[in-house]
Amino acid sequence: MPCRSVSRAAVVALALGNTAVDAFWRLECPGSIGLARIDPLMDFDGLSGHVHALKGGSAFSAKSTADDLLKSKCTSCGVKQDKSAYWAPPLYFKGDDGTLTVVPEKPPFKAYYELNAGKTSDGKEQTIEAFPNGFQMIAGDNLRRNTTLSGPDPDTSGFKGPYTDKSNNEREQLAIGFNCMNYGFHGGPKKEEPTLYRHHLPEKSWIDTNCPDGIRLELQFPSCWNGEMDGGDGHKSHVAYPEWINGGDCPAGFDRRLPQLMYETIVATDQFVGKGGKYVLGNGDPTGYGYHGDFISAWDDGVLDKAVAECTDQSGEMKSCSVFEFTDDSASCTIESMPDDLKDENTEGPMSNLPGGCEIQSGPERATKGKGASGSSSGGKSAGVSSPENKSKDESPAVNKESSSSPPPVAEPQPEGNVAESKPEGKVAAEKEDKPDEKVAEYVAPPAPTTTSPPAEAPVADHAGNAIRTDIYTSNGIVYENLVVVKEVTVTEGAKAKRTPEAEHVKRHGHRHEHVKRHAHGGRRLR
Numbered sequence: 001m002p003c004r005s006v007s008r009a010a011v012v013a014l015a016l017g018n019t020a021v022d023a024f025w026r027l028e029c030p031g032s033i034g035l036a037r038i039d040p041l042m043d044f045d046g047l048s049g050h051v052h053a054l055k056g057g058s059a060f061s062a063k064s065t066a067d068d069l070l071k072s073k074c075t076s077c078g079v080k081q082d083k084s085a086y087w088a089p090p091l092y093f094k095g096d097d098g099t100l101t102v103v104p105e106k107p108p109f110k111a112y113y114e115l116n117a118g119k120t121s122d123g124k125e126q127t128i129e130a131f132p133n134g135f136q137m138i139a140g141d142n143l144r145r146n147t148t149l150s151g152p153d154p155d156t157s158g159f160k161g162p163y164t165d166k167s168n169n170e171r172e173q174l175a176i177g178f179n180c181m182n183y184g185f186h187g188g189p190k191k192e193e194p195t196l197y198r199h200h201l202p203e204k205s206w207i208d209t210n211c212p213d214g215i216r217l218e219l220q221f222p223s224c225w226n227g228e229m230d231g232g233d234g235h236k237s238h239v240a241y242p243e244w245i246n247g248g249d250c251p252a253g254f255d256r257r258l259p260q261l262m263y264e265t266i267v268a269t270d271q272f273v274g275k276g277g278k279y280v281l282g283n284g285d286p287t288g289y290g291y292h293g294d295f296i297s298a299w300d301d302g303v304l305d306k307a308v309a310e311c312t313d314q315s316g317e318m319k320s321c322s323v324f325e326f327t328d329d330s331a332s333c334t335i336e337s338m339p340d341d342l343k344d345e346n347t348e349g350p351m352s353n354l355p356g357g358c359e360i361q362s363g364p365e366r367a368t369k370g371k372g373a374s375g376s377s378s379g380g381k382s383a384g385v386s387s388p389e390n391k392s393k394d395e396s397p398a399v400n401k402e403s404s405s406s407p408p409p410v411a412e413p414q415p416e417g418n419v420a421e422s423k424p425e426g427k428v429a430a431e432k433e434d435k436p437d438e439k440v441a442e443y444v445a446p447p448a449p450t451t452t453s454p455p456a457e458a459p460v461a462d463h464a465g466n467a468i469r470t471d472i473y474t475s476n477g478i479v480y481e482n483l484v485v486v487k488e489v490t491v492t493e494g495a496k497a498k499r500t501p502e503a504e505h506v507k508r509h510g511h512r513h514e515h516v517k518r519h520a521h522g523g524r525r526l527r
Helices: 008-015 169-174 204-210 303-310 501-508 510-518
Strands: 004-006 023-029 034-036 052-056 085-088 091-095 100-102 109-115 136-140 176-180 215-220 260-267 277-281 292-296 467-475 478-485 491-493
Touching: 052 109, 085 260, 136 215, 169 176, 204 277
Parallel strands: none
Antiparallel strands: 023 109, 034 052, 052 085, 085 292, 091 100, 091 277, 109 260, 136 292, 176 215, 215 260, 467 478
8 A cells, every 4th residue: 555644633533443533522611600519410409418610501509400501691611502511529639737728720621522423232323412401411430439440441443342331330430531731841751641541540649740731630421322311310321331432332222322521621730749648539539430520401492403413523623613602701600699508618728628528538448428428418309300319329428537448559650451459349339230249450550651840831832843832820719721732743654554552552542542633623722
């Protein structure tokens, strides 16, 4: 075969094999409507047991429905017609003296709408449908503190079934990521990690050394659907992951296809370099295995349907979609009504305990329910759920003193395939198939980037480099970073390609390719 130049998007399509790479857009949310213990899915009309970073429509409340959200006066996201709610726990730093402080975000938060087509379990082509208003779901497992993954991510580059992970337990664990940000501005080379590269929160000392620009929290939602608006008490049983996490075909019983959401939040861990302590999620999870997020769909009538049908640009830029109208006040949008019990609650720190008295539980056993536990604090009904009480088996924090148990240490980096034995995970989540307790293995990440220097002022690159300018400033406790980048990529495809370690890594992480494509156009994302 003669050599020829191909575009980066074409390389992505080749790498994904038979996976359809259709279109997507990044819904950017420059602001946050609040940081509060509100969760209308798990604690309808009550107080949540742990704090969440709230994005989207300003009418969000403990009993929000889509109709309520559509009446929002503003949204913290960039599209006026979208009043949906997006929320997940923030990251905190706990110093050696026990003081907790929220780790600021580096806006914008991004909610990806990925239009990844596939087939039903019996081979029929699927048509992607817009989320109906009122649709709601949760991704991730709040109580997980360990992993059942036995080693590096499975090879998904050519996988076509069978769909063996019927409970979605493994796919749910593969659908979270904690990626190291290193732009190469700090005395060493730029190091990029693919999407969903690491499925646990690394030790702080490792982050200090290797991630001078912070870390990126990632959460991929399922896209296979059974047609129900909600999934019961756990808000999951109505959806399932496709076979490749962010692509591929759907399992039996989930024949309809939705846009695939993915949340991205970059946090400023670089502000805590050299300080003794550790990181912990707002739900009391220092491992990262319990990272999770919630979603309620609330778009102006017909807008999302039209966007799914017409916004087929592969650049990922939301402004390339002519269907959308854009906001000019999203950075200043705040929640309209904070519950009286939360108005004076300290959620940013400094403080001696997590908001709500949420216990820090390290595992490896599953976290336990207790004081302030989600799903038990109010006894109220969850919107759209017909069960008499919203007592989830999936999501709940615990009592208000720190657990003395600690997980086996996770060394960063480790050779691929080096798996340390661990204790049983304990009783599995509600959606997992009933079976005896399993022995679980502590997931060990693939080799990570080489050590880089602590953060330094970002230089201006010449024309041959990537960075043209970076502006960093802080406002209202949030670090803003504006980055303008030019990047040209040409890949030459020959008759044979030598298999290098990087090629092996790309092959192992087949679900990374589309994400690389998503950011190959219109400049480089903030990392």
